Amino acid sequence: MENIEQTLAKQSKRDFLKYILGGSFLAWVATILYPLVAYLKPPKQAEVEVTSVKVGKLQDIEKESGQIVKFGNKPVILVRAANGELSAFNATCTHLDCTVQFRKDMGVIWCACHNGKYDLTGRNIAGPPPRPLDPLRVVVQGEEVFISKNV
């Protein structure tokens, strides 16, 4: 009888030690892993928020043309349709992150990577893109053309 009790006591003592040791080991692993994982996560860089950029003079932008404009650290595409209407979109294809271009021969905004097509309102009309391009606002003040964020 006493023997069993003794064994049980020993057992629970052993279990207790096992948990203490196992727990400390896990804690040790966590203290190693946490800084490693945190190190690999790139820090947020302070960015100057751009809300508007000046593109140039209206007369310099041909009809039926498209150009990539630097908008902060993002590329934006400015398109001028045959009727002279201007529109601007985030130039990053909604499919897999490539940068789109205007194709005069097709009359669409086109992505070379996977043959995705958008019409001149930015709507995805063919190929794999899942969403329309994000639009931006084009403002013409006198002669100057500006692109600004849609607020």
Add this chain to the structure above:
Amino acid sequence: MKNKLLTIYRWIDERVELRDLIEFMGKKYVPVHEHSVWYYFGGVSLFLFIIQVVTGILLLFYYKGSEELAFESIQFIMSKVEFGWLIRSIHSWAANLFILAAIIHMFSVYFTKAYRKPREITWLTGMAMLFLGMGFGFSGYLLPWNELAFFATKVGTDIAGVVPLIGKPIMILLRGGEDVTGATLSRMFGFHVAIFPGLFVVFLGIHLLLVQRQGMSEPIGFENSPANQKTMPFFPNFLLRDLLLWLLVLNVIAILAVLFPWELGVKADPFASAPSGIKPEWYFMFMFQSLKYIPAQVFFVDGEVLGILLFGLAGLIWTLVPFWDRKSAAGQQNRLVNYVGLFVVLYMILFTIIGWLA
């Protein structure tokens, strides 16, 4: 001279018992049969890997891994450094030939069912090295920081990003931020010259150790046909044939590197449109081409998510073949494995060709 060498040999032997090893090598035989030719592709892959290590180290002496300097430093290697064009061309050519040799090696092992018990670990380490090889290709592709590589890396890492839950953190980990920038170049450089080689060497060590320890796999039914049981000593017969082939491969690479030097292309510009005719490396082509055919939405699931999950699943099933192919392990023919393999080979070839023509 010979006496000196003998003294050195005895000195080492006395301490580490070299004799056992030599005796072991003397007893190793390679089976000779109609499929013996496939045995050479493992050795060729190994040789090409060695070339990559040597030329890679040489390139490191001049390469500068930063957004501003990477492209220019390779221009410098190609135009100013003596034989720089040769070293860089060999590195690019041998990289592609390595993938080719490893793919042939993998398929030959698959179709002869050499992965069956007891060689499952050899197969798994081999598959790990093939995937690492593709990782080498992907990470190395960006290092020249040219237009093609820039967009290929954008697409490749964005594909990783579409995987549910873990995708986004993986993408940021690979890119070193939200976008492909100089930070991505630094990370790819780290993967390419430190992490991948380190892992690769571990798998390679296990792989080679097992090949030596277990000997070459014999085709199913080989041991039951005593008339065909021809063998060849590994040392020196097979090894010398191996070396002769390595010499031929080296010559082929030299010819390719001299006659078709690797292009550098146009420096990457994050504010330029993706150029038309953009293509990934040929060994990613079949997946790239498949993605073009998957519609944007399939049953409320994004096309790429479906595509990447399907390819991931297929890769996993393929890697686990020793565990679901029980028939081969029991020494029986398994036609299902052949049909699956044939389908995969034909699919890859077909979609690669379509991709090239497109």
